[in-house]
Amino acid sequence: MSNPVEAQQGNANLCRHLVEAANTIPDHLAAAVQHSAGRSIDGLSYEEMDFQTLNRKSDHIAAALIHFGLTPGMKAVLMVTPSIDFFCLTFGLFKAGIVPILVDPGMGVKNLKQCFIEAKPDVFIGIPKAHIARRLFGWGKRSVKHLITVGGGRLINTVTGAYSLDDIVNNSRVDPQPFAMQLLNEDAMAAILFTSGSTGTPKGVVYSHKMFEAQISALKLDYGIKPGERDLATFPLFSLFGPALGMASIVPDMDASKPITANPDFIFAAIEKYQCSNMFINPALIERLGDAGSPVNHKIPSIKRVISAGAPATIGSIKRFSTMLNSDVEVLNSYGATEALPLSKIGSQSLFNTTDVTDHGGGICVGDAIEGVVIAIIDIDENPISQWHEALKLPANQIGEIVVKGSMVSRSYYQRDTATRAAKMTDGVATRHRMGDLGYLDDAGLLWMCGRKAHRVDAITAAGSMQRYYSIPTERIFNTHPEVKRSALVGVVVAGRLTPLVCIELDTTIACSKTNVLYQQLCTLAEQHSQTQGIIRFLIHPNFPVDIRHNAKIFREKLAIWAQKQIKE
Structure with missing residues (x-):
């Protein structure tokens, strides 16, 4: 995977979609973040920003960061809680050609330290708590050259040795004209996203601009998301896709790394206030909201689409959650992984019809491949396979390892050559990814999951x-x-x-x-x-x-x- 600073110039950058939205729907809400004082809905407040302002502020941040000394191709760890600053900053990094490194704080201190060792970030951008942890645990001390804090005031900056983002922006004296964003080759590295480590050691997945474009296309074409919608975004990365799709991202007050602890009242309040039409949630939150809302007959009629991903949700939890939806609204269960997402989907009504097969040991149906994705099953093998050939494919209804091909499929892990060789193969044109999941394709071409290969x-x-x-x-x-x-x-x-x-x-x-x-x-x-x-x-x-x-x-x-x-x- 090419480094952006070395890559040929092209026309790829996630932020081009934000610029388009700012030009076509400038005054529409782009993002809103919910805050609470206490644990009741009486104390809720909201920060809001429209597309034009988000585009302008991210331009200013991109220019200020370059003026501060950051250069295209640098890698920046981003440990900022969901906020308006998070949106402006992340889009600013993409515009400047600086590669965000996104890690899940829930992976634990030991894994976080290993992530920093492998990623070798040039920049550490975080809230004060993240900077204190950085100093305490020695995160990135061998590679980080620039320290930037988001919030916290001058005392915190003095203690942590970081520069305030606000000061960097306010003192930059940059040209107020629109920032000339980095336009790069579609295969250039755009971000590094670390897997959660829930099924092994976290690995940094190299995301290209092509992958982001494929995900945006899938959300438009396969999921039918349209400009002007409002999304209840409970996962920080997906919340960034909202503005790129011309859709407002509404971020509720919750710990995104621990959704099971979310206050359902806060989430229902955000949906009601902004009349959200889309929800992107994981199975833990489906269960949490269904358990809270179903017994009291709570309804969320504005929701037109629910996308569930991350792990299989139970049939019971989906049914409880669905009692709050209009009768024609389904929960769309998506299959994929950090390395390749989304790959397939199945609506809840179709899923309910598969329960008898599942209960009798037939696996979990995860649906049809989305447009442009090719799914195949190969024999279970622990050895690397460098070259793909059609003879590897198993026939229908035979369990093996799931292998996928598509524009959203990553080509490598960062600084993990052994892991890359174990998971990737090429057909001479495109990369195919071995999911590490076992399953089979039935006679109709539906994919059924049978668990992890290691399990x-x-x-x-x-x-x-x-x-x-x-x-x-x-x-x-x-x-x-x-x-x-x-x-x-x-x-x-x-x-x-x-x-x-x-x-x-x-x-x-x-x-x-x-x-x-x-x-x-x-x-x-x-x-x-x-x-x-x-x-x-x-x-x-x-x-x-x-x-x-x-x-x-x-x-x-x-x-x-x-x-x-x-x-x-």
């Missing part, structure tokens, strides 16, 4: 043959038991053999059977399905470890360690 259990039976168990098909069968809240397949070693074991988290809202009775019922259930035959070991765990963002991705690796300690051979 399968290849067990050796007493007869010496190998039996393979997949996480999603296995777990969904056991989840049909009325006393099971959720389950997790892990592998444990018993008498020198890798053996499947299912951890169970009980539904504490109901009275449960005695443990030995429950285990016997689960054994009987296992024998009724080919996907689970041979599973005879179960353990009850009080509270599964899950990722804080989605509250759905189970840390099976932690459960496997715990389960192994419980085994008495």
Whole structure:
């Protein structure tokens, strides 16, 4: 992937869409950010900005940063909470050709430090709390040359050694004319987005301008988003797509890294005030809002479209949430990953029709490929595959690793050559990405998810043959038991053999059977399905470890360690 400073000039820059919106709908709302004083809706206030102002201020910031000494091609860690400043600053960085590095604060201190070591940022831009953490934990101390703080006042700047963004802008004395944004080759590096680390060590995904353009096109064409809409944006990166689509981004007062802690009243208030037509939310928030709104018959009639991504949402949570929507509005479940998003989608009504297959171990249907995306299934293989050829493809209804091709597919990880070789292959023209997910394509071409490749259990039976168990098909069968809240397949070693074991988290809202009775019922259930035959070991765990963002991705690796300690051979 080319560095922007070295790349040939072209015509690509995400901000060209913002400029177009500023010229065509200048006075329309571009962004609004909700703030609260206390925990009641009485204390809510809102910052607002229109497209023309957002474009002008981001121009000013881009010019000021260049005047300050930043140069196109530099990499800047951005640790700023969702705010009007966040919008202006991020678009300013893109206009200046400075590469934002976006990390999830929820990934933990150790992972954050490793991200900084790998990304080697030239600039650290953050709120005061981020700068204090930077000094405390030594983030980026070997590479960072410029420190910029957003908010906090002069005392904070003195303590952290950073320059205030406000001072940089106010003292820049730059030309008030529109900033001549960097127009680059479509394959030039535009940003580095780190994966959350919920299924392994975080990796920096190199985003090109071509990828951003493909995502914008998908949201326009496949999801039907139109200029003038208003989006309830609960994920910082997606909130940036709003202004690029001519759509206002309404950011509620919540911790985006911990959506399960959001105050539903604040979110409902933002939707009502701005009559939002679109929502981009993850499964944790679907569950949170549905649990709050459904029992009191709350309605959100302005919503015309709900996009869910990040992890599979449960059928029950989607149904509860849907009671608040108009009857013709669906929850659109999207499949993808940081490396490639979106790839496929399925509406909730179609999804409801697949529940019987899912409950009987058929995996989770994630729908049709969106326009321009090619999905294939290959044999499960831990080795790198450098060249794609059609002979790798498995026939319909055969489970293997999901491989994708499309303009939104990333070409590499940043400074992770081994990971790039393991996940990428080329067909001579385009990059294909190995998702690390297992699944199959049915006869109609629909994609079904069967879990992570790393979460399968290849067990050796007493007869010496190998039996393979997949996480999603296995777990969904056991989840049909009325006393099971959720389950997790892990592998444990018993008498020198890798053996499947299912951890169970009980539904504490109901009275449960005695443990030995429950285990016997689960054994009987296992024998009724080919996907689970041979599973005879179960353990009850009080509270599964899950990722804080989605509250759905189970840390099976932690459960496997715990389960192994419980085994008495």
